[in-house]
Amino acid sequence: MKCTRCRATAAVALPSHNAGFCPDCFQVFFSRQVQKAIKEKDLFQPEDKILIALSGGKDSLSLARELKLLGYDTAGLYIDLAIPDSSVKAGEHVGRFCRELGINLHVLDLQKEGLPIPEVQKKLRRPVCSVCGQIKRYYFNRFALDNGYSVLATGHNLDDEVARLFSNVMRWDTAYLGDQGPALPAQEGFVRKVKPLYRLSEFETANYSFLAGIDYCYAPCPYSRGASFTFYKSLLDELEHQQPGRKINFYEGFLNRARRAFARQEDLEGLKPEPCPVCGYPTTGEVCGVCRLREIMGAKG
Amino acid sequence: MQILIEPDNKMVHIERSGNVINLLKKLELRPNQAIVIRENELLTPDRMLDEEDKIVVRKIASRG
Ligand code: SF4
Ligand SMILES: [Zn+2]
Ligand SMILES: [Zn+2]
Numbered sequence: 001m002k003c004t005r006c007r008a009t010a011a012v013a014l015p016s017h018n019a020g021f022c023p024d025c026f027q028v029f030f031s032r033q034v035q036k037a038i039k040e041k042d043l044f045q046p047e048d049k050i051l052i053a054l055s056g057g058k059d060s061l062s063l064a065r066e067l068k069l070l071g072y073d074t075a076g077l078y079i080d081l082a083i084p085d086s087s088v089k090a091g092e093h094v095g096r097f098c099r100e101l102g103i104n105l106h107v108l109d110l111q112k113e114g115l116p117i118p119e120v121q122k123k124l125r126r127p128v129c130s131v132c133g134q135i136k137r138y139y140f141n142r143f144a145l146d147n148g149y150s151v152l153a154t155g156h157n158l159d160d161e162v163a164r165l166f167s168n169v170m171r172w173d174t175a176y177l178g179d180q181g182p183a184l185p186a187q188e189g190f191v192r193k194v195k196p197l198y199r200l201s202e203f204e205t206a207n208y209s210f211l212a213g214i215d216y217c218y219a220p221c222p223y224s225r226g227a228s229f230t231f232y233k234s235l236l237d238e239l240e241h242q243q244p245g246r247k248i249n250f251y252e253g254f255l256n257r258a259r260r261a262f263a264r265q266e267d268l269e270g271l272k273p274e275p276c277p278v279c280g281y282p283t284t285g286e287v288c289g290v291c292r293l294r295e296i297m298g299a300k301g
Numbered sequence: 302m303q304i305l306i307e308p309d310n311k312m313v314h315i316e317r318s319g320n321v322i323n324l325l326k327k328l329e330l331r332p333n334q335a336i337v338i339r340e341n342e343l344l345t346p347d348r349m350l351d352e353e354d355k356i357v358v359r360k361i362a363s364r365g
Binding site: 001010011012013020023201202203206207210211218220230233237238240241 | 331348361362
């Protein structure tokens with residue numbers, strides 16, 4: 001197979017784009033997809049201060065590299081979950097990566113917040129991943145607002161987004177359908193959230209990280225029961241294999257033609273968040289989930 | 302042919318796979334579920350493989 005742009009030997013075949021690319025042209029392709037997402041969905045402006053949620057995995061590191069190369073004002077936040085082995089390893093990958101690229105890195109230690117994930121896991125009966133996800137979302141948002149960032153960017157890719165959309169549709173979860181998308185506007189207590197990789201598949205990010213020489217972490221978390229939405233993802237992979245381009249069309253079609261209807265319904269019927277009486281960050285309950293958890297864990301301050 | 306499967310870090314032997322797409326089929330993977338590397342070069346599904354090749358198949362599904 002030859003590169004669609006320069007006729008050299010292709011390194012990456014992309015049936016969904018009816019194209020193949022050599023290493024150099026693939027990186028151009030990748031960068032253009034990110035720029036297209038930023039421009040078409042108005043994700044952020046050159047003057048924005050962007051905080052990138054870094055996990056050490058290929059998606060978040062690829063995102064950080066690309067935004068840095070595009071010249072945006074970025075910094076990273078790594079949340080140390082205090083999970084033996086995996087948190088240390090992931091933290092080392094993130095640290096090395098940021099040093100090499102000259103990206104300013106912040107680290108937030110959940111041990112210091114009184115919420116080390118292994119302790120949380122022991123104390124609660126709920127599946128730890130849903131609590132862990134809630135804690136991470138809370139601190140990423142809060143850190144961004146407390147430190148003057150105007151945008152929080154995450155490494156969610158097309159496969160993550162399509163699997164989530166598919167799962168929301170299967171449950172007709174109108175609240176989630178109303179605000180799923182690559183950009184969530186800032187609201188009282190919420191920083192603007194964006195997903196600049198939403199047009200790129202996990203396969204494309206994997207190729208990008210390899211070609212860019214990104215030394216990412218794939219030490220699995222001991223609590224992980226495999227990737228989220230594993231079953232939906234394999235169904236959708238099969239669909240994409242039979243009908244290349246399905247994933248992006250399904251997702252873009254939702255954004256352009258369906259999302260608004262769900263958002264309108266949520267405006268009418270949904271719960272409006274109020275400031276948490278303890279921390280001041282928005283919640284639809286009384287005291288917010290993270291403050292309740294800190295109380296259960298006996299955390300101070 | 303020697304294949305290193307990542308991230309499992311498992312070695313497998315596959316005989317006469319021909320090209321990359323066939324190799325992936327034998328490993329029960331779709332072309333969009335793994336990247337295939339030979340001597341630091343990425344291979345597209347149509348590339349032919351040799352018995353002496355050392356191949357890395359890196360599965361891409363992320364964890365957690
Ligand atoms: S697998 Fe679960 S517990 Fe581990 S980091 Fe991910 S969400 Fe947290
Ligand atoms: Zn080329
Ligand atoms: Zn609170």
